[in-house]
Amino acid sequence: MMSPVSRPIYLDNNATTPVDPSVLEAMLPYFTEMFGNAASRNHIYGWEAEQAVENAREQIAQGIGATAKEIIFTSGATESNNLALKGIAERYEDKGKHLITSVSEHKCVLDTCRYLEQKGYEVTYLPISKDGLINLDALEAAIRPDTVLVSIMAANNEIGVLQPISAIGKICTEHEVLFHTDAAQAFGKVPLHVDKMNIHLLSLSGHKFYGPKGIGALYVRRKNPRVQLVAQMHGGGHERGLRSGTLAVPSIVGMGKAAEICFTNMDQEIARTEWLRNYLWEQVQQRIPENSLNGSLEDRLANNLNLSFAFVEGESLLMGVHDTVALSSGSACTSASLEASHVLKALGISDEQARSSIRFGLGRFTTKEEIDRVLDKLEIVVSRLRAMSPQWQAHHQKAQQAVY
Ligand SMILES: *Cc1c(COP(=O)(O)O)cnc(C)c1O
Numbered sequence: 050m051m052s053p054v055s056r057p058i059y060l061d062n063n064a065t066t067p068v069d070p071s072v073l074e075a076m077l078p079y080f081t082e083m084f085g086n087a088a089s090r091n092h093i094y095g096w097e098a099e100q101a102v103e104n105a106r107e108q109i110a111q112g113i114g115a116t117a118k119e120i121i122f123t124s125g126a127t128e129s130n131n132l133a134l135k136g137i138a139e140r141y142e143d144k145g146k147h148l149i150t151s152v153s154e155h156k157c158v159l160d161t162c163r164y165l166e167q168k169g170y171e172v173t174y175l176p177i178s179k180d181g182l183i184n185l186d187a188l189e190a191a192i193r194p195d196t197v198l199v200s201i202m203a204a205n206n207e208i209g210v211l212q213p214i215s216a217i218g219k220i221c222t223e224h225e226v227l228f229h230t231d232a233a234q235a236f237g238k239v240p241l242h243v244d245k246m247n248i249h250l251l252s253l254s255g256h257k258f259y260g261p262k263g264i265g266a267l268y269v270r271r272k273n274p275r276v277q278l279v280a281q282m283h284g285g286g287h288e289r290g291l292r293s294g295t296l297a298v299p300s301i302v303g304m305g306k307a308a309e310i311c312f313t314n315m316d317q318e319i320a321r322t323e324w325l326r327n328y329l330w331e332q333v334q335q336r337i338p339e340n341s342l343n344g345s346l347e348d349r350l351a352n353n354l355n356l357s358f359a360f361v362e363g364e365s366l367l368m369g370v371h372d373t374v375a376l377s378s379g380s381a382c383t384s385a386s387l388e389a390s391h392v393l394k395a396l397g398i399s400d401e402q403a404r405s406s407i408r409f410g411l412g413r414f415t416t417k418e419e420i421d422r423v424l425d426k427l428e429i430v431v432s433r434l435r436a437m438s439p440q441w442q443a444h445h446q447k448a449q450q451a452v453y
Contacts, residue, residue: 058374062412063353068303069259069413074080075306076261079299084378087296088287105305112312113251114242115268121288122301125265127157129252132267132292133229134161136278137198137250138170141227145195149226150184151175152395153210154202158231159391175201177395181210186228187219192224193200195326199228203235203251207392207408208344209353211239218247227276233257233265238319238350243268249276255300259413260307264300269364276360284372294382318422322411323351329409330354343393343406353439354409355393357402360441361434366407369430374423377408 059067059223070391079101087102089095106117116300124127138148150162152174162172173191175183192199199221205210214230221228229250232241236251237258243251249270269291270276284293311318333340339359358366370376378390389403411420435441 058415058423059412060416060419060423061375061377061408061410062350063209063257063350063410064377065256065262066259066412067414068190068261069307069310071310072260072303072307073345075304076299083298085298087298092207095255098296100418101298101302102296105301105308108305108309109253109266110268112229112241112308113268114244116271118289118325119243119268119271119352121267121269121291122296122394123267123292124263124297126155126231126252126254127265127266129227129254129267130155130157130229130231131161132278132281133250133252134158134165134198135281137227137229137276138165138168138280140277141197142170145193145197146170147173147193147196149188149191149196149199151177151201151212153177153181153205153208153392154200155206155231155233158202158415175312177210179397180348181205181208181392181396182348183212183217185213185216185220187415189220189224189412192220192226195232196224196226199226199233201228202231202233203241204232204239204350205335205344205392206234206357207390208396209234210344211235211250213348214241214248215246221249222247234350235385237308237315238352240315243270248401249274255304255307258307259305261300264297264304266304303304318413319351322415325415325417325420326351326411328417329411329424330356331426332420332424336424339430341402343396343398343402352411356407356409357398357405358407358431359402359405359407360438360444361431363405363407365434366427366430370423370426371433373426378406379411 083097085094085097085098106120110117110120148170150158166172175187177183201212201217203214218228227249230248231252233252233254234257235241236253253266255264278291280291282293286298287293341357343355343357367376367378389400393403393406
């Protein structure tokens, strides 16, 4: 076993983040002394658990301009997305059975759409440009009289690209179509405001912003307009009947605290990570030839960089650096398979470029010293892999002939 001091640098914060120590501290009493069921109405154990849950609801709501009553706790963004899409589709099927999403959504949105298609719904999948953005005119043109929901992610989990959420919300409102956004990557990392951005439903996940795993929430607008959903989990009627099941009080407390920390320090944290990320990108360009950036640099999460190194297999690169740095070649969900990611393919890049892509996810605890160590390692491993590649050598000779 590796000792803690020699553990590799963690640069996979788009897959998950560590629990912040002050989040853990806030959670601990709710495992032991204050272990009550938040639905118990007859004693202090229940009351204090309920109070803690309501406090967390407030902490999460405040950060996005919502009210506490509009927050429904779930097990994570996968469940929130399922509830939003299936719940809206079923509730409004008298109005119509058409939904709009994009090809670069998380698998849990795309798979839910596939499921709905099997149930007789119709789904339009908007393409993305080479920058990773959807086209607003295409969105508007796709809206039909029977469209009930538009679901577009706020930030992409692989390439970090930020979609124009405000403009999408405006279009949806003008056409009286509900707008859901999967904000699992954006929540706590970019400013979001459900009123200013005309968002009707928003999914988030605790473990993407230094809270615990297995907890998330769905924001559901209660007025202008009042959004209704068909519950997907039946039972004791918790969460306004929208999501039955005893609340995970310690996890909810942790997620609330994690949200509060993010919203307190958001501006400084964006500036800090963006500086580090840009430093990483500039240094890569100076030190490692023939690389390319996947997705827009401007419309991107401050903590994300997705790069391809020509003639270097992503998987080989990850293996080569894994004792120094923990990175991934795309989303955690697809990294088990060797198939190129659906997001990178949708950018229109070659299969070869997609297979040579690496995702860097910087985090709250990432330092410049760590970035420097990662750069040193990358430079060595990329040139070693290229030295072993016949294609690289052939390409290099051709390039030299062109010069002379
Ligand atoms: C992580 C993630 C999810 C899934 O969230 P879980 O809480 O792990 O279920 C969904 N969408 C996006 C964009 C994500 O990054």
